[in-house]
Amino acid sequence: MIRNVIFDWSGTLVDDLPAVWRASNYAFKQAGVAELTLDQFRAEFCLPFKHFYQRYVPHVSLPQLEEWFHSHFKEVQHLARELPHAREFLRFCRERGLRTFLLSTIHRDHFAAQSAATGFDRFLDHPYIEVWDKRTKILELLQKHGLNPDETLFVGDMQHDMETARCGGVYSCAVLTGYNRLDQLRASRPDLIVEHLGELRAVLERNHLELVSPRIKGDAHRDEPPVVTVGALIFDAAGKALMVRTQKWSHLWGIPGGKI
Structure with a gap:
């Protein structure tokens, strides 16, 4: 759990x-x-x-x-803006009594400014900031707070985050709301890949805070089949194409894309 x-x-x-x-x-x-x-x-x-x-x-x-x-x-x-589903997920952690930590490279001045704007620091029990290499810090974090790696989940948007989770022997979840693309994150083989924190919350709720996919220590192996989505360029009768602008794409325009 x-x-x-x-x-x-x-x-x-x-x-x-x-x-x-x-x-x-x-x-x-x-x-x-x-x-x-x-x-x-x-x-x-x-x-x-x-x-x-x-x-x-x-x-x-x-x-x-x-x-x-x-x-x-x-x-x-x-x-800078708070990401959709982030506040709800932080509240979910509070409601379920989960201990929360931050492990980030962010400069303390920027963290203070963004925390003042979002209030997210109130949901974080122990923030670790200005960490240039998270891989060298995670073991210290686990040991200092007595965390069981089998009960700990690292959530991030970059390959470095997935590597950090592996260094600590904890579960890893990649979100597609940030810097690295799906292909980059998939190459890091996290235990779980989700579109956003709302999807992660749904997974944890559905499985009663268990990550049910079997995990091999040091290898984020997933046995479940991939989810396939189909992309398309859609036109109306006048020949106009459907374009979408989303938070995920940093408010840029694009067309619905397919993936596995």
């Missing part, structure tokens, strides 16, 4: 992708390198973020890049 939930912040509870993308491009511009499109940024951004910077701007020191990034992030931070 799941008794403890460790959350990532960005892309899991709060959508700050538009702000982070703009602040990163500002740093790139100051460094004299080409800016990235949103799709390019999602495909290339990784944690620990120093590896991302080393790949694109190796000639600039990390402290200088951080100064540029954070100075501009403060100007665009108003773009």
Whole structure:
């Protein structure tokens, strides 16, 4: 039974992708390198973020890049929004008596500002922030709070989060509301992939807080068959195409897509 939930912040509870993308491009511009499109940024951004910077701007020191990034992030931070279903899921954890933790790279100033806007910090028992490499921190978190890995779930939106869960021997759940795409997250082989926290809540409620899929320690193996959805480009009688804009796509327009 799941008794403890460790959350990532960005892309899991709060959508700050538009702000982070703009602040990163500002740093790139100051460094004299080409800016990235949103799709390019999602495909290339990784944690620990120093590896991302080393790949694109190796000639600039990390402290200088951080100064540029954070100075501009403060100007665009108003773009950050709480993700749909996040508040309801946090309340669900409270109602069920689940212990809640935060393990995030977010800067303390940005965490304070976004917490003031959302109030999510009130739902988090123990926040760990400014953690550059979560893989080196999760064992300390588990040991300090006496958490049983078999009763602990890590929820995040990036491959690094899934790797962190594996390092801690805890269950992993990938949400599709953040930075990494489905194909990237699937490659990390989490125990569970959901569209959003509302779907995760439904899974936990339906299974009485059990993750029923058998799990192999260190290997997020899933035995259930994949869920298939079909994409389509839909036209009306006048030849106009149906376009959809969603939070999942950072409020950009697109067409319904298929996946397995």
